[in-house]
Amino acid sequence: xxxxxxxAYDPGAYPPFAVTVDVVVVTVVDESLQVLLIERGADPxxxxxxxxxxxxxxxxxxxxxxxxxxxEETGLEALPALRQLGAFGDPGRDPRMRVxxxxxLAVVPHLPPVEAGSDARRAELTPxxxxxxxxxxxxxxxxxxxxxxxGVARTRALLETTPIATAxxxxxxxxxxxxxxxxxxxxxxxxxxxxxxxxxSIPGFVNPTGRQAAPGPxxxxxxxxxxxGRAIRLDPPLHQxxxxxx
Amino acid sequence: xxxxxxxAYDPGAYPPFAVTVDVVVVTVVDESLQVLLIERGADPxxxxxxxxxxxxxxxxxxxxxxxxxxxEETGLEALPALRQLGAFGDPGRDPRMRVxxxxxLAVVPHLPPVEAGSDARRAELTPxxxxxxxxxxxxxxxxxxxxxxxGVARTRALLETTPIATAxxxxxxxxxxxxxxxxxxxxxxxxxxxxxxxxxSIPGFVNPTGRQAAPGPxxxxxxxxxxxGRAIRLDPPLHQxxxxxx
DNA sequence: GGAATAGTGTCTCTGAGACAGTATAGT
DNA sequence: ACTATACTGTCTCAGAGACACTATTCC
Numbered sequence: 001x002x003x004x005x006x007x008a009y010d011p012g013a014y015p016p017f018a019v020t021v022d023v024v025v026v027t028v029v030d031e032s033l034q035v036l037l038i039e040r041g042a043d044p045x046x047x048x049x050x051x052x053x054x055x056x057x058x059x060x061x062x063x064x065x066x067x068x069x070x071x072e073e074t075g076l077e078a079l080p081a082l083r084q085l086g087a088f089g090d091p092g093r094d095p096r097m098r099v100x101x102x103x104x105l106a107v108v109p110h111l112p113p114v115e116a117g118s119d120a121r122r123a124e125l126t127p128x129x130x131x132x133x134x135x136x137x138x139x140x141x142x143x144x145x146x147x148x149x150x151g152v153a154r155t156r157a158l159l160e161t162t163p164i165a166t167a168x169x170x171x172x173x174x175x176x177x178x179x180x181x182x183x184x185x186x187x188x189x190x191x192x193x194x195x196x197x198x199x200x201s202i203p204g205f206v207n208p209t210g211r212q213a214a215p216g217p218x219x220x221x222x223x224x225x226x227x228x229g230r231a232i233r234l235d236p237p238l239h240q241x242x243x244x245x246x
Numbered sequence: 247x248x249x250x251x252x253x254a255y256d257p258g259a260y261p262p263f264a265v266t267v268d269v270v271v272v273t274v275v276d277e278s279l280q281v282l283l284i285e286r287g288a289d290p291x292x293x294x295x296x297x298x299x300x301x302x303x304x305x306x307x308x309x310x311x312x313x314x315x316x317x318e319e320t321g322l323e324a325l326p327a328l329r330q331l332g333a334f335g336d337p338g339r340d341p342r343m344r345v346x347x348x349x350x351l352a353v354v355p356h357l358p359p360v361e362a363g364s365d366a367r368r369a370e371l372t373p374x375x376x377x378x379x380x381x382x383x384x385x386x387x388x389x390x391x392x393x394x395x396x397g398v399a400r401t402r403a404l405l406e407t408t409p410i411a412t413a414x415x416x417x418x419x420x421x422x423x424x425x426x427x428x429x430x431x432x433x434x435x436x437x438x439x440x441x442x443x444x445x446x447s448i449p450g451f452v453n454p455t456g457r458q459a460a461p462g463p464x465x466x467x468x469x470x471x472x473x474x475g476r477a478i479r480l481d482p483p484l485h486q487x488x489x490x491x492x
Numbered sequence: 493g494g495a496a497t498a499g500t501g502t503c504t505c506t507g508a509g510a511c512a513g514t515a516t517a518g519t
Numbered sequence: 520a521c522t523a524t525a526c527t528g529t530c531t532c533a534g535a536g537a538c539a540c541t542a543t544t545c546c
Contacts, residue, residue, distance in 0.1 A: 222544070512529080
């Protein structure tokens with residue numbers, strides 16, 4: 001942190017940087033993990049897809065800037081807590097100038113319809129699979145692929161140690177709905193009985209409402225409805241099951 | 247990320263920031279976790295203790311800046327990988343101007359004697375206990391207490407999921423020496439037999455050398471010597487034991 | 493009744509922690 | 520012999536996963 005030892009502040013003593021924020025908004029739709037992207041209206045990378053974000057104002061906290069930019073570009077407000085993913089500041093990541101971007105993660109249930117605003121031509125949810133991984137078909141602007149990758153990794157970790165999975169479903173919810181969130185992110189089917197037992201054994205994860213949901217169109221026994229509990233962390237954590245060798 | 251949609255680059259369109267890096271260097275000495283601090287030579291916070299760090303140069307990667315500042319202020323070079331802890335950029339964290347600092351963590355074995363350089367009046371290892379927690383007696387400059395806290399938390403997490411504990415001991419080492427690292431960080435005694443069995447069951451954590459160490463001044467059976475293995479992650483992880491209710 | 497989903501019960505295997513027992517050094 | 524440390528073996532318990540079974544709905 002320490003600037004030059006000279007007591008007085010010399011504005012020429014340090015190179016000026018631009019500081020921006022980018023936000024990775026993830027949700028689960030149609031049993032797949034999705035990320036919110038905007039189509040850039042201007043160069044550089046005009047017409048390409050990118051994360052919502054923008055410049056931090058003077059005297060504005062980083063997290064506040066992330067919330068503001070997200071609202072401006074996508075109309076999303078009153079989001080749950082933003083979690084910082086880290087700083088991305090390689091020289092050359094923006095072709096115009098030296099920029100350090102601080103990335104944030106927001107985990108939300110199915111979104112209200114997003115509306116493109118300010119610099120964004122369009123804003124839409126995109127399956128993570130189509131952006132990251134071997135079968136990706138959509139290239140992202142800047143180093144936003146790296147940022148999305150970090151966001152997805154953090155989301156997976158948060159699912160195991162915090163109750164954010166409840167943020168992906170409507171309230172109240174059935175344990176089957178909650179289970180499908182984990183199945184979507186882990187990409188494997190879970191045993192309904194074992195999942196139920198494990199979830200109910202974690203204090204403060206979910207609370208019963210005493211009510212029941214209507215069965216789906218295919219019939220089946222009505223499921224009990226739950227709400228998110230008060231826990232901040234899952235203790236013990238809900239780790240991804242490992243198939244037994246046998 | 248997206249700047250204003252105007253195609254041309256307008257240098258007046260964004261507020262200029264200073265960007266700095268700070269480094270949390272942690273090690274284990276005398277069975278306690280310690281952090282490297284420098285005494286600031288100049289205002290603000292002249293005479294107070296702070297983390298080594300400084301301004302990022304133009305066209306310099308963030309991590310490279312962290313390594314350079316560390317070398318300049320403490321003489322430390324050729325450190326193991328620096329891990330990013332995150333960005334700290336509250337308005338007002340530096341009384342002179344708007345500064346965003348990107349913090350890094352370095353985990354090292356006992357250090358070569360550190361020598362204060364450039365702006366640092368002194369540089370020395372300080373027990374984490376005397377800086378963070380209820381019985382802290384040393385106040386840090388800026389928001390460096392917050393950064394140190396993040397670094398210590400990350401260190402604890404890394405101990406459980408990566409082989410960095412081997413970076414805290416000399417090579418080759420005995421399993422008792424390795425065990426004392428965990429005991430120092432977790433603040434509790436571990437069962438030597440169970441620790442041994444657990445460590446040896448994690449593939450790639452440690453490799454036997456076939457040699458033995460001389461017993462200590464108190465006697466005892468000579469211990470086998472080991473070296474760090476090739477594993478990048480501990481799988482399964484080495485979690486802090488939970489005492490059995492009984 | 494048949495199919496589908498929700499929920500319960502139970503078996504087995506694994507891993508962790510507690511702790512006793514053995515081995516080898518110094519004094 | 521005594522002590523201190525290193526190492527090995529064993530017991531028990533809790534949790535996880537597999538899976539069978541019951542319950543309740545729609546068709």
